[in-house]
Amino acid sequence: MxxxxxxxxxxxxxxxxxxxxxxxxxxxxxxxxxxHSPIPDPELARALGRKESKVGxxxxxxxxxxxxxxxxxxxxxxxxxNLIVSGKPILSWIPFFVIAFELTILFAVFGNVLGILTQVxxxxxxxxxxxxxxxxxxxxxxxxxxxxxxxxxxxxxxxxTGSLKDHKETI
Amino acid sequence: xxxxxxxxxNTTVLNTLSRPGKLYWxxxxxxxxxxxxxxxxxxxxxxxxxxxxxxxxPVHWGTYLINFVFWVGIAHSGTLISxxxxxxxxxxxxxxxxxxxTMTVFxxxxxxxxxxxxxxxxxxxFYMLPLPNERTLWPxxxxxxxxxxxxxxxxxxxxxxxxYTGLIPDLAIIRDRSQxxxxxxxxxxxxxxxxxxxxxxxxxxxxxxFAGIATPLVISVHSVVSWDFALSVIPGWHTxxxxxxxxxxxxxxxxxxxxxxxxxxxxxLKYEPLITMDVLESIAKxxxxxxxxxxxxxxxxxxxxxxxxxxxxxxxFRWRAFGDYAPEYWIMVVCNTIIPLLYLSRKFRTHVVPLxxxxxxxxxxxxxxxxxxxxxxxxxxxxxxxxGLYRPTFIEGGIMxxxxxxxxxxxxxxxxxxxxxxxxxxxxxxxxxE
Numbered sequence: 001m002x003x004x005x006x007x008x009x010x011x012x013x014x015x016x017x018x019x020x021x022x023x024x025x026x027x028x029x030x031x032x033x034x035x036h037s038p039i040p041d042p043e044l045a046r047a048l049g050r051k052e053s054k055v056g057x058x059x060x061x062x063x064x065x066x067x068x069x070x071x072x073x074x075x076x077x078x079x080x081x082n083l084i085v086s087g088k089p090i091l092s093w094i095p096f097f098v099i100a101f102e103l104t105i106l107f108a109v110f111g112n113v114l115g116i117l118t119q120v121x122x123x124x125x126x127x128x129x130x131x132x133x134x135x136x137x138x139x140x141x142x143x144x145x146x147x148x149x150x151x152x153x154x155x156x157x158x159x160x161t162g163s164l165k166d167h168k169e170t171i
Numbered sequence: 172x173x174x175x176x177x178x179x180x181n182t183t184v185l186n187t188l189s190r191p192g193k194l195y196w197x198x199x200x201x202x203x204x205x206x207x208x209x210x211x212x213x214x215x216x217x218x219x220x221x222x223x224x225x226x227x228x229p230v231h232w233g234t235y236l237i238n239f240v241f242w243v244g245i246a247h248s249g250t251l252i253s254x255x256x257x258x259x260x261x262x263x264x265x266x267x268x269x270x271x272x273t274m275t276v277f278x279x280x281x282x283x284x285x286x287x288x289x290x291x292x293x294x295x296x297f298y299m300l301p302l303p304n305e306r307t308l309w310p311x312x313x314x315x316x317x318x319x320x321x322x323x324x325x326x327x328x329x330x331x332x333x334x335y336t337g338l339i340p341d342l343a344i345i346r347d348r349s350q351x352x353x354x355x356x357x358x359x360x361x362x363x364x365x366x367x368x369x370x371x372x373x374x375x376x377x378x379x380x381f382a383g384i385a386t387p388l389v390i391s392v393h394s395v396v397s398w399d400f401a402l403s404v405i406p407g408w409h410t411x412x413x414x415x416x417x418x419x420x421x422x423x424x425x426x427x428x429x430x431x432x433x434x435x436x437x438x439x440l441k442y443e444p445l446i447t448m449d450v451l452e453s454i455a456k457x458x459x460x461x462x463x464x465x466x467x468x469x470x471x472x473x474x475x476x477x478x479x480x481x482x483x484x485x486x487x488f489r490w491r492a493f494g495d496y497a498p499e500y501w502i503m504v505v506c507n508t509i510i511p512l513l514y515l516s517r518k519f520r521t522h523v524v525p526l527x528x529x530x531x532x533x534x535x536x537x538x539x540x541x542x543x544x545x546x547x548x549x550x551x552x553x554x555x556x557x558x559g560l561y562r563p564t565f566i567e568g569g570i571m572x573x574x575x576x577x578x579x580x581x582x583x584x585x586x587x588x589x590x591x592x593x594x595x596x597x598x599x600x601x602x603x604x605e
Contacts, residue, residue, distance in 0.1 A: 105384055
């Protein structure tokens, strides 16, 4: 897409119309850049060819780090003085497992949050670019890229597919 | 009643965030007064010493730890509703999930205050942290008390992050419909969320993982709380059923608190189209279920002590039912196991007044359960010459009143400033049922 391309956003009132419109727009050879929706929709994601999220890997990594950190913390602290307390062995694996378990959860959540932030792309300072605020509440916004000379045709197509209104912005 | 649409959900929830009236601020002021009373009592205790509380030999674990366990329990059903029922795909959880999660966060914060208060010399709280002293001696990670510090801190962190993550799409809706300073605040809080397809994909995966992680956590946290007692040798505490017994009790009390909060919330904020009677009925049915588990646990405790033929255990349970704390014991039994059975009647579980009143009884019963377990066990342990009784003092009562006021104060602030029903989850629910 050339640098003087524009994005035209059409607003649709429900998921079914949006899915049908995305399909039609793609069939006509336009490139759907993005869809903003009020709720998640796996079918829309498939239609746009989005890849599986990698958040789980962050969570798993966090959990593994947490598990070993918990055990290491308990073992390290217990072996500083080798004091026997209540007759339990210095390295009491069962009590230490409780600490390891809790830290597994804690670090898995830290990993999960990090994964969400990096994969979702938050915080996003430029979210307002090409964004229709109505699409957070109840409508679906489809962003389509177009060359400036084809904008009229694209807008016509959006209207025919059920767009309630459309607007354009230069990239 | 007109069918729910995305727009009616937005309007219903956003209307609750309108400027509150005088009555709201009067209630807030009253609750703040209660918070000040509690804070003053705590300040007095810090200045004079922990002797102003009624705890003395043999009962050194009194109201503060009773309240600690009570509030941790209250917190649990928030995670049950937001995480466990999410994994089970129970649609009725959606309208109450946000309120329940918020309840969890505030309840854990309040629970976390009580060990500080119980310490007396609160400035030594860092002894509980995994930090070495000047001789490089660390806290003992074999101790259930240290398990508890780690578990509660983890629970507070996880439930706060889970709550905030769930709020992000709703914060964006408010941002997009606000002006001026309010828009700036919500713009910051929403982190630039714009509901792109790719964003939703990672978000929903992350949220599902959150729910998956929170589920074993919630079970482990109250199990760890129960081990504060069960890993000792005190009769009445030293029993293997404590972990499941505490988890069931926690869910029982938490669900009752969800009803206590949801019923007025639904009426005052005009949430009837979202929090329907079916939702309240589902909570009531779950309370019957948890009440039966709790009742079974009470019976099992008594059976175990009789079957063990251990005379000290047998005496502890005889004394619980017929000794000095018998009124508290029978309040516990009746409120937690008999009264919730009234929900078996459709008439009781489909009208807000009996629903509300019974939920209050369960809350009272669950507080007394913790009293009976904690104070009742150490008051009457091995040696008759070491037996004694415990009654809370005015200072402990003041702190307890302050804690309740703080909880309702925070919750009332929340319902008028943030969406107390998840708009996004409601939309997903109606989308699935369409």
